[in-house]
Amino acid sequence: MVSLRSILKVIYAAEQAEGVGARVRRSIGVPNMRNFTPFLMLDHFNVSPDAGFPDHPHRGQETVTLVMKNYMLHEDFTGQSGVLRPGDLQFMTAGKGIVHSEMPFSEDGTNVEGMQLWVDLPKELKHSAPRYRDLRAEEIPIVKPNDKVEVKVISGTSYGVESVKELAYTPMDYYWYTVQPGGEFEQQMNPEFNGFMYILNGSVQMQNKNGMGELVKEHHSIFFNRDGDTIRGKVPETSSKTDFVIIAGQALDQPIVQYGPFVETTKEDIYHAFNDYQSAKNGFEKARGWASEIGAGVDEGLFRVKSNSMLSQGVPLEPAAHKVITKDEL
Numbered sequence: 001m002v003s004l005r006s007i008l009k010v011i012y013a014a015e016q017a018e019g020v021g022a023r024v025r026r027s028i029g030v031p032n033m034r035n036f037t038p039f040l041m042l043d044h045f046n047v048s049p050d051a052g053f054p055d056h057p058h059r060g061q062e063t064v065t066l067v068m069k070n071y072m073l074h075e076d077f078t079g080q081s082g083v084l085r086p087g088d089l090q091f092m093t094a095g096k097g098i099v100h101s102e103m104p105f106s107e108d109g110t111n112v113e114g115m116q117l118w119v120d121l122p123k124e125l126k127h128s129a130p131r132y133r134d135l136r137a138e139e140i141p142i143v144k145p146n147d148k149v150e151v152k153v154i155s156g157t158s159y160g161v162e163s164v165k166e167l168a169y170t171p172m173d174y175y176w177y178t179v180q181p182g183g184e185f186e187q188q189m190n191p192e193f194n195g196f197m198y199i200l201n202g203s204v205q206m207q208n209k210n211g212m213g214e215l216v217k218e219h220h221s222i223f224f225n226r227d228g229d230t231i232r233g234k235v236p237e238t239s240s241k242t243d244f245v246i247i248a249g250q251a252l253d254q255p256i257v258q259y260g261p262f263v264e265t266t267k268e269d270i271y272h273a274f275n276d277y278q279s280a281k282n283g284f285e286k287a288r289g290w291a292s293e294i295g296a297g298v299d300e301g302l303f304r305v306k307s308n309s310m311l312s313q314g315v316p317l318e319p320a321a322h323k324v325i326t327k328d329e330l
């Protein structure tokens with residue numbers, strides 16, 4: 001029998017300044033939702049191509065970046081670099097330390113749009129070696145359980161369709177729903193996972209034990225209690241086409257002590273993180289004297305160099321089609 005989760009909180013993500021000339025809508029990591037274990041931050045970013053997130057460190061967490069429009073380039077102090085295209089994601093485990101640069105690019109000067117999620121690492125994995133996993137758009141299956149609902153299964157299982165596995169160290173699910181007016185949806189949730197949704201555009205109504213709840217509009221997050229195994233809702237006939245993400249992750253039973261991009265379980269470890277970063281040791285050795293190539297900004301020429309290098313690894317600039325599973329195949 002289905003047990004529906006109740007709503008803990010609905011929060012509006014107001015636009016705020018972040019990085020160098022960037023604007024973000026933050027729904028986790030704000031005063032009325034400091035964190036939602038294992039999640040530390042969610043930013044819906046919409047940045048001008050001359051803005052960006054130049055050289056900065058991370059420790060003790062994972063970041064999951066989804067690009068929705070145009071391109072995001074990245075480069076880190078180990079010499080790795082790459083290009084995320086529309087629909088691509090990058091799962092990055094900062095572990096004991098990474099210093100990197102994340103910079104937008106668009107061919108026509110329009111803004112770069114996407115989402116960045118920060119995920120806490122279990123205490124015993126906080127100081128593991130850094131690693132990356134690029135998840136290319138082509139690797140993400142799309143399930144269409146009916147004419148009005150389409151789900152990109154980024155991580156987890158939706159309507160019986162499974163994603164690529166083992167993307168992050170902290171177990172998590174990530175779905176991108178597109179629902180037409182009048183469409184109804186239902187997503188199962190692991191009972192041990194905290195889950196929430198963020199509405200990119202349009203509006204939704206979630207079902208609770210007493211029927212349909214109130215209408216929740218774009219740029220709001222809905223946080224659920226961990227009191228059921230399913231969330232269910234609809235997009236009203238009177239709404240426009242609606243996009244939202246549903247994100248859930250293993251709740252971690254540990255303190256969160258965060259100072260900017262350093263996330264530990266004690267104040268003492270935060271002090272060590274600052275000290276290690278400043279003196280380039282214990283994971284930050286390569287930070288000494290390092291500056292990224294892309295941090296000063298990405299022009300057409302540099303973008304060509306980076307995208308050609310991606311092509312040489314078998315990834316074309318234009319993402320190929322997703323694998324689509326329709327209701328007849330379910």
Ligand code: CO
Nearest residue numbers: 056058100102
């Ligand atoms: Co970063």
